[in-house]
Each structure stands twice: as structure tokens, then as C-alpha cells.
Amino acid sequence: MNLSPSSNGGPVASDPAAWTMSSRPAATSAPPIELRNLNRWFGTTHAVDDVTFTVGVGEVFGYIGPNGAGKTTSMRILATLDEPSSGDAFVDGFSVVEDPDRVRSRLGFMPDYYGTYQNVNVWEYLDFFARAYGLRGTVRKRALDFVMDFTGLDDLARKPIDGLSKGMKQRLCLGRTMIHDPSVMVLDEPAAGLDPRARIELREMITRLAELGKAVLISSHILTELAEVCDRVGIIELGRLVAVGTVEEISSRVEQRIAVQVRLLGEVGPLVAWLQQQPEIEEVSAAEAHVRFVQSSERERSAEHLADTLAGMIGAGFRVTEFSTKSKSLEDVFLHVTQGRVQ
Amino acid sequence: MAIASDPAAMTEPTPARAEGGFWTRLDALISWLGEGLNPILVKETRQALKSRQFTLWFVLLLVACWITTVGGVALVGPSIYYVSAGGYLLRVYYAVLLLPLTVVIPFNAFRSLTAEQEENTRDLLEVSTLTPWQVVNGKLGSAVLQMLMYLSALAPCIAFTYLLRGVDLLTIGLLLLYAVLASIGLSMIGLLLAATNKQRRGQNFLAVVFAGGLFFAFSTIFAMSMAAMELDPGERSSPAFFWIHLGLLSLYATTFGIVYVATAGLCTFSSANRSTPLRVALVIQQAVFIAWCAGMIATSPAVGDGLLAIVFTASIYWFVAGAVLTSEPAELSQRVRRRLPQSLVGRALFSWFCPGPASGYIFAITNLGLVLLLWAGSIIWCRVTGSMPLASALFIAAVCWAYIVTFLGLGLLAITALRKVATLTLLGGFLVQVLLVLAASGVPLLVQVLSNRVRLGDATLYETTSPVLTVMRLTDGQLDATEEYLVAGVVFSAAASVLLVCLRLAGREAGLRRVAKPQRVIEDDLSMAPAAQPVPTNPWGDLAVRTARTEEREG
Ligand SMILES: Nc1ncnc2c1ncn2[C@@H]1O[C@H](COP(=O)(O)OP(=O)(O)O)[C@@H](O)[C@H]1O
């Protein structure tokens, strides 16, 4: 697969506008994606609870939450497949409720299922969706060429889609989603079930889509899967958006909990006893020659705090041979932000 | 990059173009033709050509024809030169043709739409920019294409029957026409059924019921076609035969229009105006109906006893249509409100074509009123009343109208009230309307059962709640003058009071003002058509009727 069409310098690759079906007006003030107080009830289930956020041009926004958090529901509303109980969502400034037709020409939606036809090969499948989005003649040919190349499917053009591997099907779906050169792409759990290599390739493709100026909303229930590609993430739980920002912002906003491991000469028992008396130190545990504990503090003061703890230990006469910290992983951030409740 | 190195690879699916010259030009011609084709039609044709099921049916059909031909010729033997065996063979061929046309093709149309749901591709079609009309046209188009394949396969056989003598061209033409119309109509119904059911649950049940219905339709159409074939040539060229066919054809065409519009409406997003096209289709059918009735009254003095049939047909028709229209969602979307008629005249005339339950109510009762007025006018003008005095006929028509006004109005109020506490779908609203009539019709029965114990002086008062019973009594002349006055009093005052209440609702709906298009939409319209001239304002206000067409153009 060749993921970089620019390497060849073909007309399509160097000028993304050549692949568009119509020249769009210059960017308006409206953000490509905006959810405004979006609510969706299913009977008594509040699947989406007052969600508000925007995604800018060329931005990749990660929508992270456990299963059943309401990601698919809000994405389906954004894709005009469902309707909000209250609130509204906007794509390029158009309401998904009142102007779904205008939204549809600007949005590419990739659901979390494939949606395939029988007796259709890769080329025919993409050709059908290109026609369905109103691409005609040379524009369609260009779009097909571009997309097949982008997704690396050109060698499989004549292959029936039933026989494709999971990774290839996923690429085909991505190709279908971008065939009409939408300015907004909504991808629901695209990385689910992919092998590591396919996942890396998917990440590269998403990054390149953002470089082409598309606003990408991408969901996952695993934060690490997306941390590298996302400019910002929103963490959703029980339909409520609990945190929005860059990964760093979110992890800094939560209270810092730093895991520390200490190795020392001699008995560990006294150190455990000493630590248990210190404020802001928790989860003290001891193994043969080392002690583990967690120190919590404000982010700005955490380094100072650690130094104080170390100084205190030495001052109390412990002969420390090793003092190491492990900063919080993204998973920790995620676990901390969400409560682990499901509905 | 693959595009630059091998531009031919992706352009077309068949490898036939390398020959140059003629093939290249043919290919260019085909792709030029293909550009304008419906995307769904293109896709489904490609699928069908690879599908085993289609090949199987096609081969079966050919084999059946061959067996028939060889068997038939063998049976007749040398006498083939002077016996007119054409009619007999044609019957067999017709059965062989009708089976795929009225069963296989409509069922395929139904399945192709439900399969989109099962394979989750319906969502993908919905988020694409395909209009609902394109979806329906594509599905219907592929049914027509299959039909053409079957027809062309059978064409030589049918030509053979003509050579064998015993059938004339008119018969062959008529039989083929029946088969073609039946196939398209049943396919359309299949699409409607598939579109109504968006859940996967009832789908298998629906499929079985529909398949059963198709087999029934197959045998009915076959029997009726054979009956038409039995007619002797004199009858077949009589004017009555022609008029009946024309009448049936116009019924077919207008009904087809309604089903088509309804199917497309079911495939459209909910904030779109789905009601106006349906109402226009209903009005067209009604206009055709009026024209036929007027023609019948004016030309045949023997119509007499059929006069009331016209009234009953129109009443039932507008009750059913009104029950659907009054169940429409009460809230008009902002999108619909962008196109409401603005001027006074426009609002008075065209508000009733705009979506909304109360406007649907007014629409149904004014249309029924219009038919009945025209009917009354033409029977007075032509002086045909049959066996019944003119006054009685007019009275019965007025009672029918009053019943429809009352029941649709009560249903509308019930639906409006129910919507305050629960969500009610279109089907739910329709059922409320039907249940109301059934409940009211049950009252006389109840009274009869109870009257053994409760002595009631006059049962007629209770019977007026049942429209069917009352109208039957009136038609048969079972009521005396005082009873007729009683009926008139009850029915007309009920209608008047219900109408007054509903007019308030309708007034509120018609009073809705147009809302401005959002700024972003105006910007977009400008960018799509930068050179567009400003549209001159219409002195009649903006015709609501145009909404459908304009919206389609937008989409
Ligand atoms: N069509 C539906 N009917 C009823 N409940 C639904 C429907 N779709 C989703 N839900 C409920 O809404 C909640 C959110 O679901 P979903 O958006 O699919 O979550 P996610 O995609 O984050 O896993 C879940 O509790 C789910 O059960």
C-alpha cells in the first residue's frame, strides 16, 4: 500500500480540490461540527445527556467512552440517521434536523458495521456510492482513483467484497465514507477489531484526512487507541460529556496521583509505618526489598512534594537506594475521569 | 501512484475496450448513457447479472417455454397446419410468463428494500445524497428491467402462437398489458410494504403474507385475463369494453401515483414535507373520479341506482384518506414552515395542502364536500335520480358528509388529546379513527342487547351513532318522516359542533407564519446558484403545491 499519494505528484494528490464534487464556498464562520445541548432519550434511558462541543477545520476529535455511553447515538444524530429529543447538531452550520439534505452532502459517516452488498466487487461498491453522492463522469472517475489509492485498495478492485479481510473491509468503508470529499467525517469505532498493523495504517489515514482539512470525529472505547491522532478528546459516560480538551489538559486537570517505588537497605517495615503517617500518601504496600505507594497532589506542586517526601525519608534515617516514579498513563486518566457506571 | 501509471484500470468494469475504434466508441456511448442512469438501477443490474437466483429463474422460464412449445407441437402433430392451436398455447405461455412477473419480480422488489435494512445498507443510502424518489425509482426501475428480460425471452414464443392462428393481436397485446401493469403495480406495493416496516421484527411475517398475496394476485389475474380472452371479438371491440378498460387504467394510474408518493414519503427524513405530494396525488385521483362520474351521469340514463354508490365510494375514500392525514404529526418542522403560504389568498387556498392534522381534516372534508356538491349539481342538471326521489338522494349525501365531518373531527380531537399524554404514530392515529367509528357503530348493538331489560321507547336515536346502519335505513326507505327529522337533527348538529371546534384547531394551524430561512441556508443557496435571477413574486402567494418539486430540486 502506498499511503502517500503526494509521493507521485499526480494531479489528484497534489490538489485535493480536484477530487471534490463541487467547489465549496470559502470557509464560513460556522464550525464544521457543532453539537448544541444535544439530548436523546430512549424511553427512560437518557442515552445522550446535554452534550455540547465543537470540532474545527482539520481537527481530529476523539470521542471516548465505555460501551453504552452514547457515542453511537450522538454520532447517528449527527449523521442525520436519528433525531434528537431536544437540542440540535450542526454540520457546516446546517441543522441536522431541519436541513439533513445539506448536511448529507458535506458529511461522511462510517457506522460501526460494514453494510455490504452481495455480488458486488470493490470497484462496483465504491462506484455505486460515488453515483449515490451525485458524482458524474470524470469527477467520479477521479474520486474513485483517489480513494482507491488513498485506501490502498487498487489491487483489489475486482475482488468481491464478501471475500475481503476485516482490515480491508474497514478500508473499503473508509473509502466509501470519503468518496464525495466530505468536509466532515464521522467514524464510529473504526479501530475496533483491527490488528495492530491495520490500526497503525488507519491512524495514518486519519491524520492525512485531517491534513486535507477535514474535521474528523472518531469514537472509541479505548483512549490509547486514539491518543496519538486526536487533537482533542471528549470523554463521555452515561451520555454526559465529563471532560473535553487535549489529552494533556485532561490529565492535568485531574488530580495527580503518582505511583512511587522505593528500594532501601534493611527492613521495610519501619518505612511502611512511617509512610502511613504522612499526609497525601496512600496505598502503601511492601514487598521483599521495596515499598510502593501513591502520592497525590496538585499538578503544579507534585515535583516539590516528591522531593519533600524523599528528603523526609532520608531525614528519618532510611537508607534509600532507589526512588522511582511512574507518571499516570492514559488509561489511568480515563479510569479516573469516568466512574465505570453503566446503564 | 496507481492513477497516473494505469489510468485505464479503474475506468470501466469490462475488458472489452482494447479493440479500439468501434468498441471504444460503443463503450463511450454506454458510459455516457450510464451516467444519467439511476445509481441503484446500475448497481442492482450489476448484481442481478452475477446473481444465481436470477439466472435460475431465467433458465427455468426458457425451459418451460421449450417444453410447452415442443409438447404442444407434438400433441397437435401434423394437424398444426389447419387447427388453430394458438389460443391453447398462448394460455400456457401466459401462465409461464405471469408467474415471474406477478410473483418473482414484486417479491424481489420487496426483498431488495428489506435486505437493505438487514444488511445495514439502508442507513448508508439514507446518509447519501440520493433522494427518496431516486431510491424508489431505482428499485422500481430494476423491477422493470427484469420484466423486460422475461418479456423478451418469451417474445418468440408469443409470436409463435400468433403464427399458429386462433389469437388476434389485440388479445395478445391486452394480455401482455395486464401482465406488465400487474407486475409494476405489485412491485410498487412491495416497495411500500418494505418501506413501512423499519424494524426487523415483523419482516419475516410480512414477507410470508406478501408472498401469499402475490400468489393470490397471480391466480386472480390469470383467471381474469383468461375470462377477457374468452370474450368473443364483438364484445371486445364494443365501446363498453373500451371504456371499462380506460376507467380501470385511470384508477390504476392514479392509485399507483398515490402509492408511489407514499413510498417516497416513507423514505424521507421527518422534517421534510411529506404530506403535500400525497395530498396532490389524492386530489388528482379525485379529479379523475369526478370526471368519470360526470361522464357516466351525463351519458347513461341507466346509471340511476349507481348514483348513491358514487356517494358511498367518495365518503369511504375520504374517510380513509382523512384518517391518515389527521394522524400526521402536529408539530410542523421549521423546514416546512419556511415554505408556508404567506399571502391571504395563498393561505386560504393552499394552507390545506400543507402538512398538519387539522389542515388534513379540512382538506378531507372539503374535498368530500366538493365531490358531493358536483354530484348533486350534475344529477339536478341531468335529472337522473333513478328509483329514488331527488330530495332523498340529496339528503342521504348530506348525511354522509355530516357523518364524515363528525367522525374525522372527533378522531382529530381524540388524537390531539392523546398526543398531549403519549406519542402517537401515524398508524396509531389511523387506528384511533377506525376504532372510533367501530365503537360508535357498536352502540346500537349494545342498546339492542340491553333493551330487553331497559325498555326504550325509540331505538332510532341510538342507531344514529352508527353511520352504516343509519345510511342503510335511509337508503332502503325504512324511516318515516319524523325519524328522518330526528336523524337529520342529531347528525347535522353533531357535525356542526364538531366542525366548529376543529375549525379553531385548523385556524391555529393555518395561522402559523412562515419562518425565515437560516442565514447559512441562504448563503448556501446563493453559492449553489450564483447567477440565479430573483424569482418574481407570485400574486397568488407562494403555491404550497410547489413545495414538493422545489424540495426535490434542492435535494
Ligand atoms: N434504538 C435504541 N433503543 C433503545 N435504547 C437504545 C437504542 N440505541 C441505543 N440505546 C441505548 O442508549 C445507550 C447508548 O448507546 P450507544 O450510543 O450505542 O453507546 P456506545 O456507542 O457509546 O456504546 C445504551 O444504554 C443503549 O442501550
Ligand SMILES: [Mg+2]
Ligand atoms: Mg457504539
